[in-house]
Amino acid sequence: xxxxxxxxxxxxxxxxxxxxxxxxxxxxxxxxxxxxxxxxxxxxxxxxxxxxxxxxxxxxxxxxxxxxxxxxxxxxxxxxxxxxxxxxxxxxxxxxxxxxxxxxxxxxxxxxxxxxxxxxxxxxxxxxxxxxxxxxxxxxxxxxxxxxxxxxxxxxxxxxxxxxxxxxxxxxxxxxxxxxxxxxxxxxxxxxxxxxxxxxxxxxxxxxxxxxxxxxxxxxxxxxxxxxxxxxxxxxxxxxxxxxxxxxxxxxxxxxxxxxxxxxxxxxxxxxxxxx
Amino acid sequence: xxxxxxxxxxxxxxxxxxxxxxxxxxxxxxxxxxxxxxxxxxxxxxxxxxxxxxxxxxxxxxxxxxxxxxxxxxxxxxxxxxxxxxxxxxxxxxxxxxxxxxxxxxxxxxxxxxxxxxxxxxxxxxxxxxxxxxxxxxxxxxxxxxxxxxxxxxxxxxxxxxxxxxxxxxxxxxxxxxxxxxxxxxxxxxxxxxxxxxxxxxxxxxxxxxxxxxxxxxxxxxxxxxxxxxxxxxxxxxxxxxxxxxxxxxxxxxxxxxxxxxxxxxxxxxxxxxxxxxxxxxxxxxxxxxxxxxxxxxxxxxxxxxx
Numbered sequence: 001x002x003x004x005x006x007x008x009x010x011x012x013x014x015x016x017x018x019x020x021x022x023x024x025x026x027x028x029x030x031x032x033x034x035x036x037x038x039x040x041x042x043x044x045x046x047x048x049x050x051x052x053x054x055x056x057x058x059x060x061x062x063x064x065x066x067x068x069x070x071x072x073x074x075x076x077x078x079x080x081x082x083x084x085x086x087x088x089x090x091x092x093x094x095x096x097x098x099x100x101x102x103x104x105x106x107x108x109x110x111x112x113x114x115x116x117x118x119x120x121x122x123x124x125x126x127x128x129x130x131x132x133x134x135x136x137x138x139x140x141x142x143x144x145x146x147x148x149x150x151x152x153x154x155x156x157x158x159x160x161x162x163x164x165x166x167x168x169x170x171x172x173x174x175x176x177x178x179x180x181x182x183x184x185x186x187x188x189x190x191x192x193x194x195x196x197x198x199x200x201x202x203x204x205x206x207x208x209x210x211x212x213x214x215x216x217x218x219x220x221x222x223x224x225x226x227x228x229x230x231x232x233x234x235x236x237x238x239x240x241x242x243x244x245x246x247x248x249x250x251x252x253x254x255x256x257x258x259x260x261x262x263x264x265x266x267x268x269x270x271x272x273x274x275x276x
Numbered sequence: 277x278x279x280x281x282x283x284x285x286x287x288x289x290x291x292x293x294x295x296x297x298x299x300x301x302x303x304x305x306x307x308x309x310x311x312x313x314x315x316x317x318x319x320x321x322x323x324x325x326x327x328x329x330x331x332x333x334x335x336x337x338x339x340x341x342x343x344x345x346x347x348x349x350x351x352x353x354x355x356x357x358x359x360x361x362x363x364x365x366x367x368x369x370x371x372x373x374x375x376x377x378x379x380x381x382x383x384x385x386x387x388x389x390x391x392x393x394x395x396x397x398x399x400x401x402x403x404x405x406x407x408x409x410x411x412x413x414x415x416x417x418x419x420x421x422x423x424x425x426x427x428x429x430x431x432x433x434x435x436x437x438x439x440x441x442x443x444x445x446x447x448x449x450x451x452x453x454x455x456x457x458x459x460x461x462x463x464x465x466x467x468x469x470x471x472x473x474x475x476x477x478x479x480x481x482x483x484x485x486x487x488x489x490x491x492x493x494x495x496x497x498x499x500x501x502x503x504x505x506x507x508x509x510x511x512x513x514x515x516x517x518x519x520x521x522x523x524x525x526x527x528x529x530x531x532x533x534x535x536x537x538x539x540x541x542x543x544x545x546x547x548x549x550x551x552x553x554x555x556x557x558x559x560x561x562x563x564x565x566x567x568x569x570x571x572x573x574x575x576x577x578x579x580x581x582x583x
Contacts (some may be wrong), residue, residue, distance in 0.1 A: 096304035110571055149318035193482050257403060263402055
């Protein structure tokens with residue numbers, strides 16, 4: 001009885017896992033179908049795969065008001081910028097918050113952590129108005145700075161935890177051997193911090209790459225990113241399934257690969273290090 | 277601990293001990309300053325701005341802006357559609373997090389055993405979680421298309437999913453559960469793997485059923501992980517925007533207009549900043565109730581040992 005129920009349980013589990021893949025199967029297979037048969041029902045499974053949609057999409061020839069190649073470039077620039085800014089801000093802050101003689105560190109840590117609750121929708125209106133006054137609408141900066149801000153709670157928290165976890169003995173030993181503060185930071189603290197910096201970079205990059213609300217509200221053409229631009233493939237004149245799914249696959253692929261390889265780190269990071 | 281020793285040991289090496297002392301006090305603040313500025317700019321400044329705007333009849337199109345007291349709040353709290361969107365949001369958060377927790381638990385327990393099949397299973401499980409939300413919204417919309425979508429074809433039905441409130445909500449909840457259950461499951465898998473095997477073996481020898489073992493041995497040790505999953509998912513669920521915007525855009529009518537969509541529509545499509553601000557302030561008040569729970573859970577389970 002127990003074996004039967006366990007077997008049944010496992011069957012349900014695997015069915016669930018496979019059904020969960022259906023949207024991805026739809027996305028990838030449709031991107032490879034010739035446009036004439038893309039919408040045929042039942043779905044055509046014996047077809048010669050074509051890369052024409054990928055070609056059209058990556059050449060910027062298809063569908064969107066801004067070429068898709070440009071959208072991807074914007075996504076890359078914004079993602080790289082937001083990730084670098086997050087690291088540049090979070091490492092010194094995390095180091096300061098690990099200093100014992102820094103009285104305000106407890107209160108500041110709590111406050112930084114609590115900003116994780118702050119909903120981006122609340123920030124988007126004032127940022128929209130301020131960016132309008134400053135002439136920053138549709139620039140990279142107006143996306144990079146908010147993305148970094150939304151990454152900071154997790155980034156600071158993870159980095160601080162790993163700085164605090166560095167054993168005193170190691171830094172003391174270096175001091176005894178005559179190393180300067182700077183040498184200790186560069187040669188001992190930083191190398192031990194690299195894994196945490198990698199985690200923070202991955203999380204920041206994923207968030208910036210996927211972000212939709214700010215990109216939708218604050219860009220028009222020049223800085224529009226992939227996830228926003230891709231919506232234009234579903235126009236009022238019917239959806240171009242081939243181009244839409246090819247573009248979707250291109251956006252999704254890097255994040256998917258990264259998440260599958262780095263899954264432990266990503267979950268550890270997203271839970272502020274509570275789950276290892 | 278390391279840094280205290282580090283600065284103490286470093287101080288004698290500095291030529292001017294007094295200046296070093298002052299440096300010790302301002303140093304951390306200097307290191308913190310850029311982060312604090314960016315965070316203040318993106319959280320406190322917007323909150324204060326909206327608080328001010330919520331008492332004025334600010335409108336991005338008309339130039340007038342004057343003090344109107346609690347009119348905007350009056351509007352938001354008496355307008356049935358505004359109030360409903362707040363309730364819809366709360367209901368959505370509760371239902372979607374509960375579904376993710378239940379399903380996540382059901383998936384995590386069998387997947388927690390370390391076998392090669394389970395490694396593959398965990399990878400498959402993670403795929404939906406890794407899809408860009410704006411993309412999965414679009415993909416779901418195409419799959420649910422009444423004319424050529426796969427869902428109706430394979431189910432042999434002709435439902436107009438996004439044209440009726442009930443089915444639109446089913447679609448949205450399915451999308452959210454599909455995307456986020458893997459995250460919950462992964463947290464619970466880690467929790468299950470941390471349970472030591474000895475008590476379970478002892479219980480099995482004593483004739484405990486699988487349910488009893490789970491209920492009295494596994495579940496109590498899983499509670500911290502459940503708490504982390506629930507707190508994080510609740511916070512994230514309150515921020516949900518992409519999937520709703522793309523899949524239903526609040527429709528049909530306003531049946532799925534959660535508060536984030538409402539704020540976005542009133543502010544950035546109707547440009548009624550005052551009303552949207554009152555809306556946003558209410559959301560902030562609701563969310564701030566979650567702060568203590570979040571601080572308690574995260575600090576308790578992540579704080580590195582430090583006095």
